Amino acid sequence: xxxxxxxxxxGTLETVSALGRAVIFLVQAAWGVPSREGWHLWLRQMHFIGxxxxxxxxxxxxxxxxxxxxxxxxxxxxxxxEDALGQMVALSLLRELAPVVAALxxxxxxxxxxxxxxxxxxxTEQLTSMEMIGVDPLRRIxxxxxxxxxxxxPLLTVGFSVVGIWGGYLVGVQWLGVFDGSYWSNMQSSxxxxxxxxxxxxxxxxxxxxxxxxxxxxxxxxxPTSEGISRATTRTVVYSSLAVLGLDFVLTALMFGELG
Amino acid sequence: MFDNYRDVDxxxxxxxxxxxxxxxxxxRGENEIFRGVDLRIPKGKITAVxxxxxxxxxxxxxxxxxxxxxxxxxxxxxxxxxxxxxRRALFRLRRRxxxxxxxxxxxxxxxxxxxxxxxxRVHTDLPEAMVRDIVLMKLxxxxxxxxxxxxxxxxxxxxxxxxxxxxxxxxxxxxxxxxEPFVGQDPISMGVLxxxxxxxxxxxxxxxxxxxxxxxxxxxxxxxxxIIADGQVMAHGTPxxxxxxxxxxxxxxxxxxxxxxxxxxxxxxxxxxxxxATGGGRP
Amino acid sequence: MKRSxxxxxxxxxxxxxxxxxxxxxxxxxxxxxxxVPQDTFTLxxxxxxxxxxxxxxxxxxxxxxxxxxxDVSLDTEWLDARVTMELDDSLEGxxxxxxxxxxxxxxxxGEQYVGLSVGGDPEMLEDGDTIRDTQQALVLEQLIQQxxxxxxxx
Numbered sequence: 248x249x250x251x252x253x254x255x256x257x258g259t260l261e262t263v264s265a266l267g268r269a270v271i272f273l274v275q276a277a278w279g280v281p282s283r284e285g286w287h288l289w290l291r292q293m294h295f296i297g298x299x300x301x302x303x304x305x306x307x308x309x310x311x312x313x314x315x316x317x318x319x320x321x322x323x324x325x326x327x328x329e330d331a332l333g334q335m336v337a338l339s340l341l342r343e344l345a346p347v348v349a350a351l352x353x354x355x356x357x358x359x360x361x362x363x364x365x366x367x368x369x370x371t372e373q374l375t376s377m378e379m380i381g382v383d384p385l386r387r388i389x390x391x392x393x394x395x396x397x398x399x400x401p402l403l404t405v406g407f408s409v410v411g412i413w414g415g416y417l418v419g420v421q422w423l424g425v426f427d428g429s430y431w432s433n434m435q436s437s438x439x440x441x442x443x444x445x446x447x448x449x450x451x452x453x454x455x456x457x458x459x460x461x462x463x464x465x466x467x468x469x470x471p472t473s474e475g476i477s478r479a480t481t482r483t484v485v486y487s488s489l490a491v492l493g494l495d496f497v498l499t500a501l502m503f504g505e506l507g
Numbered sequence: 508m509f510d511n512y513r514d515v516d517x518x519x520x521x522x523x524x525x526x527x528x529x530x531x532x533x534x535r536g537e538n539e540i541f542r543g544v545d546l547r548i549p550k551g552k553i554t555a556v557x558x559x560x561x562x563x564x565x566x567x568x569x570x571x572x573x574x575x576x577x578x579x580x581x582x583x584x585x586x587x588x589x590x591x592x593x594r595r596a597l598f599r600l601r602r603r604x605x606x607x608x609x610x611x612x613x614x615x616x617x618x619x620x621x622x623x624x625x626x627x628r629v630h631t632d633l634p635e636a637m638v639r640d641i642v643l644m645k646l647x648x649x650x651x652x653x654x655x656x657x658x659x660x661x662x663x664x665x666x667x668x669x670x671x672x673x674x675x676x677x678x679x680x681x682x683x684x685x686x687e688p689f690v691g692q693d694p695i696s697m698g699v700l701x702x703x704x705x706x707x708x709x710x711x712x713x714x715x716x717x718x719x720x721x722x723x724x725x726x727x728x729x730x731x732x733x734i735i736a737d738g739q740v741m742a743h744g745t746p747x748x749x750x751x752x753x754x755x756x757x758x759x760x761x762x763x764x765x766x767x768x769x770x771x772x773x774x775x776x777x778x779x780x781x782x783x784a785t786g787g788g789r790p
Numbered sequence: 791m792k793r794s795x796x797x798x799x800x801x802x803x804x805x806x807x808x809x810x811x812x813x814x815x816x817x818x819x820x821x822x823x824x825x826v827p828q829d830t831f832t833l834x835x836x837x838x839x840x841x842x843x844x845x846x847x848x849x850x851x852x853x854x855x856x857x858x859x860x861d862v863s864l865d866t867e868w869l870d871a872r873v874t875m876e877l878d879d880s881l882e883g884x885x886x887x888x889x890x891x892x893x894x895x896x897x898x899x900g901e902q903y904v905g906l907s908v909g910g911d912p913e914m915l916e917d918g919d920t921i922r923d924t925q926q927a928l929v930l931e932q933l934i935q936q937x938x939x940x941x942x943x944x
Contacts, residue, residue, distance in 0.1 A: 287794075293801045301804060330896075337819050368615070376612035376671075379572055380626045381601040402808030409811040412819060432855075435821030436848055436901055444815050 269464045276389040276463070288391035296357045296392065296459075297399030301406060303356055304349050308407035311344055312336060312414025319415070320423050332425050333434035336415030341438065341447045342503065345408040347495050350454035353400060354487035358462035361392055362483040365466025366476040374467075389463050396462070400455020401448050408447070446502045453494060458487040525550040525682060525714045526571060530580035533563070533570060540566055542738035543580070548682075553708055553715040555729035557722065559760065562735050564718040565609070568684045571716070572606060573597050584682065602630055605675030605683040609690060611667035613659035619646070619670050620655040626677045645673040648710075649703060665696025669703065676707060682714045689721040697721075701728055722761060726750075734760060829879035830857065831917040835891040840871040841902050841927025843893055848903040849875045850894075856881060859904060875904060886911040892925035902927060 319335045365388065368374050374384045412434075419425040438444065462483045469479035526548035533541040540563035548554045556564055569575045571582055573589040582589045587600060613622050623642045627633060633641070646652040649669040659667060668688065675683055688704065689697050705728045708715050719725045726732065726746040733743040734757060742749060742757045749761055759767030775781065837843075840862060849857040857877035865872040877885075888909030895902050906921075915921065 290798060290801055293804070294797045298800045298804045341815070341819070371610050371615070372608045372612035373614055375569075375574065376606065376608050377614070378574060379601055379604065379606040380629065380674075381598040382629050383598075399804075402804060402811075405808050405811035405815065408819075409814055431818065432821075433896075434819055436896075436903075438820040439846070440816055440820040444812075444820055448812075 272464050273460055276385045276393050289394055292391045292395035296395045300356045304352055304403045304407050305410050308410035309414040312411030313418045316415035316418030329425050330429040331433050332419045333430035334437040337412055337434045337438050340408050340411040341443045345404050346447050346450040349404045349407040350491045354458045354484055358458050358483045358487050359480045361462040362466040362480045366469045366479055370471035392463050393459050396459025397455050401451045404451035450498050454491050457490050461487045523549045527583040531577050532579040533577045550714050551712055552730040555717045555725045555732045558735035565686050568686050568718055603681045605680040607671050607675045607685045609687045611671040615659050618658050623674045623677050645677055649673045665692050685717040687719055689724050830876040831882045833875050835873050835921040835924050837871045837924050838926040843902045851906045883914045885915045887913045890923045891921045893927035
């Protein structure tokens with residue numbers, strides 16, 4: 248019995264200390280934004296993190312938009328309201344699906360790669376040797392990745408939404424025969440730029456920060472063995488998925504739940 | 508043992524000591540790694556720190572480099588207490604040090620040339636042509652000028668370590684720390700490395716600390732040797748004096764005897780009884 | 791050098807695509823008109839009940855969108871809803887005084903909007919005038935109530 252309570256206590260302490268380390272880590276790393284050289288490092292990471300994730304995000308967005316068009320149509324047609332298809336597709340994408348699904352894909356594609364890359368650098372002593380050369384790895388390795396993830400995520404989410412809405416258009420209008428004009432006009436009359444589009448973007452900015460943060464921290468904090476790297480990679484995907492879904496609920500409640 | 512201590516005191520400590528380690532205590536969790544280690548690393552010489560695996564030799568280098576903080580005791584480099592320096596002053600001090608890591612630790616996203624140029628680009632504002640000249644000089648010294656465009660993944664272990672050596676001395680440091688430079692090398696690249704460390708040291712007049720357990724190679728180039736065991740300095744002296752040291756543990760280590768005061772067997776119950784034990788399945 | 795140029799190009803295109811996507815979302819999806827501030831004129835109308843009408847809702851004439859609701863407030867004098875509408879400039883002086891404004895619903899579940907139908911009066915409404923003939927929103931509960939009371943009275 249005592250044994251379990253001790254284990255609980257130790258677990259709590261370890262969790263709190265890891266959280267503390269993560270916050271200090273974030274503050275120290277986010278400090279390292281500017282400098283001319285940093286620009287190139289950031290650009291490089293934008294390429295690896297953002298551009299390389301674009302394909303999977305766009306393809307997924309297209310399919311999700313098409314599924315929404317198909318499912319939405321079969322439901323709405325029962326009420327004779329298939330003209331509202333555009334509205335349904337656009338709102339569900341902009342408010343929820345694009346930020347959340349893009350963030351989950353991003354965690355799987357870029358987040359795990361970041362953890363593995365930084366973990367490998369740690370395991371091969373690259374981080375230590377950089378420190379010995381007198382360069383802070385937080386600035387040189389972590390900061391550009393953090394900022395690249397932060398900037399990439401909203402861009403990916405925009406791409407996801409656009410492609411998804413187009414996918415819904417393909418299925419709804421081109422295939423199932425919803426009237427072209429009502430698809431767009433219904434969408435335009437119900438989607439508000441600030442409430443729906445900007446709030447969705449705000450979500451994606453938060454998700455981008457959280458996912459990249461988890462990924463680089465897991466990489467930086469892992470046990471430098473091959474087993475440690477594989478565990479940390481798994482943790483990145485699990486933690487970021489949970490964080491994204493949990494935060495999504497909180498943000499949705501704040502933005503659309505009219506609690507305030 | 509005591510003869511050796513007198514030997515240290517005879518040397519002129521104040522002028523020629525670059526690194527001075529005093530009463531170093533360090534533990535990891537419950538595991539006590541150092542229990543009062545004293546070392547003096549003389550300027551311009553090659554000093555070897557040796558000992559069986561798991562005695563914290565790499566930890567010692569990290570303590571000297573200021574990456575770990577000791578529980579007690581201090582490390583002074585050129586009169587500066589490493590662990591009392593501000594972060595900025597510590598990074599400035601590290602520019603005067605080079606470190607060669609066991610794995611080479613080349614940056615995997617840069618090619619050989621850029622790896623060697625890295626410290627120059629970070630710490631100096633030299634024009635590109637000058638950086639190029641210096642890098643090619645250093646690569647020439649380790650015989651890998653022709654490999655400048657390869658990526659670290661394309662290098663063999665020995666080559667990677669040579670590139671890392673070129674990078675460690677790129678800024679012409681005063682102190683170079685070698686972490687197990689000979690581990691896992693084939694005889695040829697081992698010979699190359701031994702030769703290189705020696706010549707680089709002589710040519711640049713560096714102070715070197717080599718941490719290793721490869722006795723033959725290390726003794727062949729070291730000017731002075733410390734042997735660490737059980738968290739303390741077990742013996743020290745020039746390679747010649749150690750070779751004739753009569754202390755049983757020193758003898759076992761220097762001559763590489765499989766059994767002796769350092770037992771071959773991990774502590775276990777009596778073998779016969781263990782074998783004959785039949786009580787209920789696996790222990 | 792060439793590789794880094796390609797990389798810069800890729801990142802540039804990526805960011806550009808993101809910005810264009812945002813513009814697309816703004817213009818095509820939410821229907822925000824950027825830049826060109828269209829000339830409008832204002833009409834007002836009082837309704838006994840506006841249902842779900844809100845600021846930003848559509849104003850249509852013969853099914854064509856001709857403006858939007860800019861403000862909804864309670865008229866403290868008459869204790870009914872005062873709706874301010876901004877209409878397209880080209881309609882100024884073309885809506886007769888006896889025009890009707892009614893609150894309609896697009897489809898069964900759709901949004902509510904203001905529908906204008908023009909009368910035959912030769913005098914026209916000017917900027918800031920009030921439409922007097924209005925028809926309130928249909929509220930489902932009231933409809934059902936009417937239906938039930940009709941049933942019982944028969």
